[in-house]
Amino acid sequence: MSDQTLLNIKNLSTSFKIEGEFYEAISQINLQVKRDQILAIVGESGCGKSTLATTVMGLHDPAITKSTGQVVFEGQDLLKMNEVQYNKIRGAKIGMIFQDPLSALNPLKKIKDQITEVMDYHTQLTEKQKSERALELLQDVGIDNPQRTARQFPHELSGGMRQRVIIAIAIACKPDLLIADEPTTALDVTIQAQILDLIRKIQQENHSGVILITHDLGVVAQTADEVAVMYAGQIVEQGTVQQIFENPLHPYTRSLLRSVPQADSENDELYVIAGNVPSLQQMPKDGDRFAPRIPWVPSSAHEKHPTMHQLSAGHQVRCTCYQNFNFPVAPKGVRQ
Amino acid sequence: MWKVILRRVLIMIPEIILLSILVFLLAKMMPGDPFTGSINPRAGTAEIHHLMRINGLYDPWYQQYWNWIVHLFHGNLGQSYQYHESVANLIGQRAENTLWLSLFTMVLTYLIALPMGMYAGRHEGKLPDTIIRIYTYVTYCIPFFVILVVGLWIFGYVLNWFPTTGSISATASGFSGTILSRFYHMLLPGLLGALFSTVNIVQYLRSEVIDAKRSDYVKTARAKGVPEKAIYRHHIFRNSLLPIAAFGGYSITGLLNGSIFTESIFSYPGMGLLFVNSISYRDYTVITALVLLFGILNLLGTLLSDIILGIVDPRIRIK
Numbered sequence: 001m002s003d004q005t006l007l008n009i010k011n012l013s014t015s016f017k018i019e020g021e022f023y024e025a026i027s028q029i030n031l032q033v034k035r036d037q038i039l040a041i042v043g044e045s046g047c048g049k050s051t052l053a054t055t056v057m058g059l060h061d062p063a064i065t066k067s068t069g070q071v072v073f074e075g076q077d078l079l080k081m082n083e084v085q086y087n088k089i090r091g092a093k094i095g096m097i098f099q100d101p102l103s104a105l106n107p108l109k110k111i112k113d114q115i116t117e118v119m120d121y122h123t124q125l126t127e128k129q130k131s132e133r134a135l136e137l138l139q140d141v142g143i144d145n146p147q148r149t150a151r152q153f154p155h156e157l158s159g160g161m162r163q164r165v166i167i168a169i170a171i172a173c174k175p176d177l178l179i180a181d182e183p184t185t186a187l188d189v190t191i192q193a194q195i196l197d198l199i200r201k202i203q204q205e206n207h208s209g210v211i212l213i214t215h216d217l218g219v220v221a222q223t224a225d226e227v228a229v230m231y232a233g234q235i236v237e238q239g240t241v242q243q244i245f246e247n248p249l250h251p252y253t254r255s256l257l258r259s260v261p262q263a264d265s266e267n268d269e270l271y272v273i274a275g276n277v278p279s280l281q282q283m284p285k286d287g288d289r290f291a292p293r294i295p296w297v298p299s300s301a302h303e304k305h306p307t308m309h310q311l312s313a314g315h316q317v318r319c320t321c322y323q324n325f326n327f328p329v330a331p332k333g334v335r336q
Numbered sequence: 337m338w339k340v341i342l343r344r345v346l347i348m349i350p351e352i353i354l355l356s357i358l359v360f361l362l363a364k365m366m367p368g369d370p371f372t373g374s375i376n377p378r379a380g381t382a383e384i385h386h387l388m389r390i391n392g393l394y395d396p397w398y399q400q401y402w403n404w405i406v407h408l409f410h411g412n413l414g415q416s417y418q419y420h421e422s423v424a425n426l427i428g429q430r431a432e433n434t435l436w437l438s439l440f441t442m443v444l445t446y447l448i449a450l451p452m453g454m455y456a457g458r459h460e461g462k463l464p465d466t467i468i469r470i471y472t473y474v475t476y477c478i479p480f481f482v483i484l485v486v487g488l489w490i491f492g493y494v495l496n497w498f499p500t501t502g503s504i505s506a507t508a509s510g511f512s513g514t515i516l517s518r519f520y521h522m523l524l525p526g527l528l529g530a531l532f533s534t535v536n537i538v539q540y541l542r543s544e545v546i547d548a549k550r551s552d553y554v555k556t557a558r559a560k561g562v563p564e565k566a567i568y569r570h571h572i573f574r575n576s577l578l579p580i581a582a583f584g585g586y587s588i589t590g591l592l593n594g595s596i597f598t599e600s601i602f603s604y605p606g607m608g609l610l611f612v613n614s615i616s617y618r619d620y621t622v623i624t625a626l627v628l629l630f631g632i633l634n635l636l637g638t639l640l641s642d643i644i645l646g647i648v649d650p651r652i653r654i655k
Contacts, residue, residue: 059558083564091561098559103552107651108575117570118560153650169560 006177006209007033007056012069014055016280022066023280025051026233029069030308033177033209038200040212040224040241042256046277048233049213050099053181056211057096058086073177092122095170097199099182101162105154111138111165112150118172137168141198160191164198171202178203179211184219196223217260221245226314229253232277232289235308239315249311249322251297252290258327271327288319297321341643348635352628359627360401363620393620404624414621418614423625427607433503434606437529437598438591440522444530445587449537450580454573456538457545468542472535480532480594484601487528498524501603525598533590537580544576551575581648585641589634 012029015022026048033039041049054060055067058078071078073089081089090096098104105114115134119125125133131150138146141164154162163183170178180199184192200223203210212224220227220241227244229237229252237250248254258271275293278284288302306319388394392403407414413423456468475483492500498520499505505517548554549572557567595608603609607626614622646652 057559059555087561087563089561090559096556096559098552098556100552104556106553106557106571106575108578108649117557117562121561121563155651166556169556 004034004036005032006035006074007031007211008070008072009052009056010070010072012052012055012067012071014051014060014065014067016060017064017066018280024233024283025280026055026230029235031228031235031238033211035176035209036203036207037226038203038210038212038224039226039228040214040220041228041230042214042217042220043230044215044256044277046279047230049215049230050181051233052230053096053179053211053213056179057090057094087121091118091175092173093175094177094179095173095175097163097167097170097178097180097183100186101159101166102186104166105162107154109153110150111152111154111157114154115150115165115169115172118169122173133172134168137172138165140171140202141165141168142194143168159187160195163187163191163195167195167198167202171206174206175208176206177209177211179213181213182215183212184214184216192219193222199223217256229256232283234289234318235316236290236318237316238308243312243315247315249315249317250290250319251294251322251325254325254327255294288321290319291321294321294325297325301325337646340646341639344639344642348632348639351635352632355631356405356624356628357401359624359631360404361397363623363627364397364400366615366618413625416614416619416622418617418619418622423621426610426622427625427629430605430607430610433604434595434599434608436518437503437522437526437604437606438588438595440526441529441533441591441594442587444526445533445537448530449534449541450577452534453538453541453580454545454576457542457549457576458568458572460542460546460549465542468538472538475532475535481597481601483532484525484528484597487524488601491524503605521604525602525604529591529594529598533587533594537583540583541576541580544579545572548572548575578645578649582641582645584644585637585639588637588640592630592633 009029009031013024013027015024017023029052031039041052043049056071056073056078058081060067067079069079073094078086078089105111109117112131112134115137116127116130119130119133123130134150135146138149143149143161143164149157149161149165154165157165163186167183178199183199184195187195196219199210199212202208212219214220224241227239227241228235229244229250231252237244237248237253244253245257248257252273255271255273259273261270273293278289278292283289286305288306291297291299291302301321301324303319303321306321308316308318309320310316392400395403404414411424413427415421416423416426419426452468456465459465488500491497503518503521504514505521554567554571557571562570592608595606596611597608598604599606599608600612607629610622611626613619614626
């Protein structure tokens, strides 16, 4: 492990208790996040991206959640920490940006108080210094009139503004690791680009590592350095942005890329991945979890217990079926 | 904000006029009259007709209504047929008793309900929560007057812990003696009333706390590293109490309704008891005055709720 590795996730599985039984939402995740790097985690809804993020943040109710493996952050295993120890890390060394800026802020507290709250627990600053820092942060995240915004309540701000405030909260204590869980999903396209630029800028200034969770491949191509593609709770392919976009191997990655509208192919119908991500209770015990959605690939092509295969430096793919994978012959009207 | 309050008060004027007409008509539509049975039993129907006539009870309703309103504006609510006393005096004496009992019940209600609701919400699914839920469901299922009668029977008659009638004992003397006696008389009806009225607040608060617990802004607070205790104090409880605070104004309505049961069963000399007695005597002047008063208090309660909400919830800033 190099010095630059901030977060090292080893064999991480998280299960939720549903009607008395535990079901795995993410299984056997191995990931590293380095300083000065943006790692994107991509996948459909329900594939476990957010579960991974909230597990790292320790935001699950321990009564109904079970996590195994290791989440080593700056040399300490987060999974072994108690609440008091965890609270020293959360907000201070790991900041999180949430998906829905409309609901992630307390509707009854002024913006300033929501930003200074995180400093209350992690810094020794005086009230005055905290207020000044809050204004500074609002300025940093691109809010034009910080004094005014600081006095306002969340409902008085637009979605983009609120997301900026949430980012300000997440970076208030200059965390080493920033987790952004679909930070742009609830925003319109023009604001999306601004928010991504902001995250990138902050990451470069603080030399932090970023986990960017998204289902938007455009966002990945634009922002990330490394990419991990998740399907049904597992990582199916992992590599640098170039490797994933130029040489996608896993059928799921290829299907995802094919499902993105292209500006230069207006006549094509979009590729649709048939079926759904299996629910936790219906998750197959073994075999390739993506196999049911590519039924034309013979079952012999899949491994019985798919493992990650190292193909080139940093590029890994799960299962052997990628070797036999081709898109089916298109029905009439669809150009291959 | 003041403009809005003024506007709301102005809107209340037509509401009160409409209410007064309705109240007046309903009182008039009741069968019976205030004189049969209350005068010399040997008097014939002729005498009753005579009394009805000189009291203006055979006039057309709009004329009676108009006379009533004119008197009302002169501060004259009329004479009670039953007590031969001015209605204003009559209500004035009882209003104080009802006010004390209602205030006492309200304070007890919130003292019981707030900790219960918060505890149940925070420790959702645990044994104490289950017990609290059973308590709320059972109490909710029992009619209020049954609770009162059974309570009165057990604690008043069988155990003999509390007085069973009145608002003050005849032998009470001195300043502190009077207060203590008043308090002693309010204790049982107040407790039973509170036992009943906590139910709604407990259930409401419990579900508010559970909602808040799972909200995104609480997740944000956790991600900030805020300790659990502080999360409850600064985020969950505060936000859950908001609708309860707004409820406060409306609870006036509930207390007035409750006073009708409580006071009749405990023979507590307040407005509720007066109301029930007046209805059985067809004491029109008292009934109309009381219903109008209850109606106005209800409207004020609603206004109060809106004002409270406007103050505590920044999203509902009244401009």
